[in-house]
Amino acid sequence: xxxxxxxxxxxxxxxxxxxxLRCVPISNHLYFYWxxxxxxxxxxFLVSFYNNEISEKSEIFxxxxxxxxxxxxxxxxKIRSTKLEDSAMYFxxxxxxxxxxxxxxxxxxTRLTVL
Amino acid sequence: GQNIDQPTEMTATxxxxxxxxxxxxxxxxxxxxxYQQHAGEAPTFLSYNVLDGLEEKGRFSSFLSRSKGYSYxxxxxxxMKDSASYLxxxxxxxxxxxxxxxxxTRLSVLx
Numbered sequence: 001x002x003x004x005x006x007x008x009x010x011x012x013x014x015x016x017x018x019x020x021l022r023c024v025p026i027s028n029h030l031y032f033y034w035x036x037x038x039x040x041x042x043x044x045f046l047v048s049f050y051n052n053e054i055s056e057k058s059e060i061f062x063x064x065x066x067x068x069x070x071x072x073x074x075x076x077x078k079i080r081s082t083k084l085e086d087s088a089m090y091f092x093x094x095x096x097x098x099x100x101x102x103x104x105x106x107x108x109x110t111r112l113t114v115l
Numbered sequence: 116g117q118n119i120d121q122p123t124e125m126t127a128t129x130x131x132x133x134x135x136x137x138x139x140x141x142x143x144x145x146x147x148x149x150y151q152q153h154a155g156e157a158p159t160f161l162s163y164n165v166l167d168g169l170e171e172k173g174r175f176s177s178f179l180s181r182s183k184g185y186s187y188x189x190x191x192x193x194x195m196k197d198s199a200s201y202l203x204x205x206x207x208x209x210x211x212x213x214x215x216x217x218x219x220t221r222l223s224v225l226x
Contacts, residue, residue, distance in 0.1 A: 033213060043158065043202065043216040056213055091157055102146065102206055104214060106157040 002026045004107035006092050012113045013082055021077045021110045023092030032075045033093040033104060034067065036060070043091070049075065082114045117141040119217035121203050126223045127193055135188045135220045137203030145208040149177050149188045152200045152219065161188065161201075190222075198224045 005024045013019050025032050034046040047057040049067055066078045075094075079086055089111050093104040118140045127133040139147070146165040150158035164170055164179035164186060176189040188201055203217040 035214075035216075042218045043152075043204075043214075045213040045215065048213045058213075103148070103160050103163060106150075106159070108157050 006107040025094030029094035143208035
């Protein structure tokens with residue numbers, strides 16, 4: 001069964017450093033998403049991406065964040081200068097399209113720890 | 116804005132039936148999803164409702180009332196492995212089609 005994959009599973013970084021979180025969405029999906037979940041809190045939307053551009057982003061997704069689809073398979077989230085409060089689990093998700101039943105399939109997540 | 120409410124925690128006994136409620140207030144409603152999330156893992160899809168009524172899928176059923184901004188997830192014949200958080204998520208109409216998640220309900224199934 002096709003699945004969303006993410007690397008690394010755990011990333012530890014120093015405050016102020018740049019990190020890139022990587023995702024490989026399901027191959028025939030057209031919509032890609034990043035969410036984050038701070039420990040013990042709810043899942044929060046960051047950004048959605050379609051047709052090689054951002055289609056929607058939340059207030060969390062400020063200038064420190066960027067996304068890219070560098071090739072036909074990868075979808076990346078970059079945080080330019082990490083802060084302590086960026087420590088969270090980051091989930092990538094993908095979906096086929098905008099039709100009803102727009103089920104999003106989630107990857108296993110990357111746990112980011114900022115020291 | 117969006118507001119989604121769920122009970123924080125519930126406890127039930129193996130073999131029993133449990134109903135997890137979700138109320139929401141949102142603009143541009145385009146469907147309601149239920150996801151299961153085990154601790155430290157990714158959310159996995161359980162069910163989807165866009166029209167009023169009940170959708171049944173094995174041991175899991177989900178109900179939606181759009182006029183009341185209300186949904187519930189019904190779990191039958193509870194098993195120990197059903198101990199997890201259950202997330203209610205509203206899909207917004209629009210180009211981004213992102214989900215707004217509720218806080219989740221942590222269900223503990225006891226023997």
